[in-house]
Amino acid sequence: MMTKDDLLKLVGDAMTKGFAVFAPVRQEGGLLLARTEDPGSIDLDHVLTVNTLKDVMLPRCETLVRFDLEKPGVTRVEEDAGRVLVFGSRPCDAAGLDILDSILIDQVRDERYAGRRARTVIMSLACSIFDEACFCASMGYGPHDATGSDVLVLPSGDRYILRAITEKGQGFLDELGVPAEAEAEPDKPPELERTVDISRIKEWLDSNFDSPKWKTVSDNCVSCGTCFYLCPTCHCFDIIDEAGISRGERNRIWDCCSFSGFTKMAAHQPRVGRPARYRQRVMHKFKYTVDNVDKTACVGDGRCIRHCPYGVDICEILNALVGEG
């Protein structure tokens, strides 16, 4: 059992041992999961950060190679191989990593992603609070779910229980000198208000690619990338060359199925119009990923609902798709 101060001290110790620490920090742009060097800046009293663990594992922009006309050839940009600790992210975000692992490690090995995963310890903080957009339980997870975490921190009264979930997590606790102790009883996980039944959605999507429902179900969507960019599991990316007169770099950046240029090829755009692009989003999460890796690419963190400027609600849309009419 640890107090909040003990926990923050542990994070400070990890910093001393050379871990680069990412944690929820209140900044100008809201509550963000960001690099911090001050354990005192960490905020533990919130529902969710605006951004997700994806920002750490699959950054929104990473330079892959650099090129220079004066020195023909390309230089691979290697990353800092130091160890990383993510502290205080939520179970839903960690569950998102479990899905990304299946896609970016098991299915096709993405070396950069796999490398970051291997040297990062995920220390999730189980939830005691939630809001009206949270629906992790409906997706098979829950406020105290351990999927994807290396260490799970569970609240117990005004103290915290540390539970090693993986060998890496146990190794981390050992290294930091956290003694093993008889486990106390954690608080009961809160019961979420929002539920959605996804049991029929896969079957419906399998046979309704051309359903007229797609036309109106996303009326409210204005095709921005907020839901994608704040989603813990969306992982489509674009590779772009950005060059000056003699030097340049090749970057990998996030891409998004809402955008009109998404999947546009030399002669053809297979997804014209917002309804077709919104369908891609639903299909990718609730059908294609299920077909490919046997997981639904949604963890019920609710950010797409919480942050949509125009009130698009994925639960409502899933209900409307499988419902009558």
Add this chain to the structure above:
Amino acid sequence: MTSDRENALKQKVRELITGGDPDLIVGYGKTYAGDGVRPLFVRTASDADRLVWNDGCVHNLSTYLMREPCLEHIRKGGRVGIVAKGCDVRAILTLIQEKQIKRDSVHIIGVTCDGVRDTDGAEIQVKCRACPWQVPSVYDDLIGDEAEVRPIEGDPLEDIKTIEALPQGERWRFWTDALSRCIKCYACRQACPLCYCRECITEKSRPQWIEKAPSLRGNLAYHFIRAMHLAGRCISCGECSRACPVDIPVDRLTRYLSGTVEEAFGYRPGVDPDEEPFFVTFADDDPEDFIR
């Protein structure tokens, strides 16, 4: 009274939709879970019963005019109804001025406004202060009583003046700090009723004019180009900043530039639908000779 306006609005929209012209109306409804406000597409009389009107009706619904399903509807010769506050009407009039839609294609259901707020408990938006458009300037139907409108106090430019007052270096730091947060989700562009280019310069890849990467350099390029493109066009609805997930006050750039155009040329967008837009006209007696 808010509820009076809501009832009058429901009744009017029901009447219009039952009459079949327009047969698609965009208004405000409740969020799926909870009492928040979001846009609502009305196609039937029972949809009309779900309309709301309160101070959470912050969205500028005219942004839907230039996208599906409204645009499709207009192209087929249909008319689209829009529930609009005075500020929103200015966006509709700008679209008309810029010949994107015809006045006849849109049925403006203007609503008198006492100011709006982003979320429950938030303050009335800065843009609403000293608003001269509490009664919309142009409408087909008006909901609410002009006589009951009470002025909203305050300085609508306060946030811009705060930045303007900073020394140059700090101003630069303010914007580089803010724009380095940008994740290039393009919510600002998509929310903007006047960012209607069919292909945005950010999407051009042959040649690629600006950096696509969400790096500070790429972000500055995107936001500065967008701001320049909205100079003398921005009608200060603030939707770009409201839509931003990382709270970048991008509207201060576009509002500032519209202020600059107004100061230099006495032009305000979206006031008179028959007026030529600022960028397509010049005066014979313009003091600058490069333009002649």
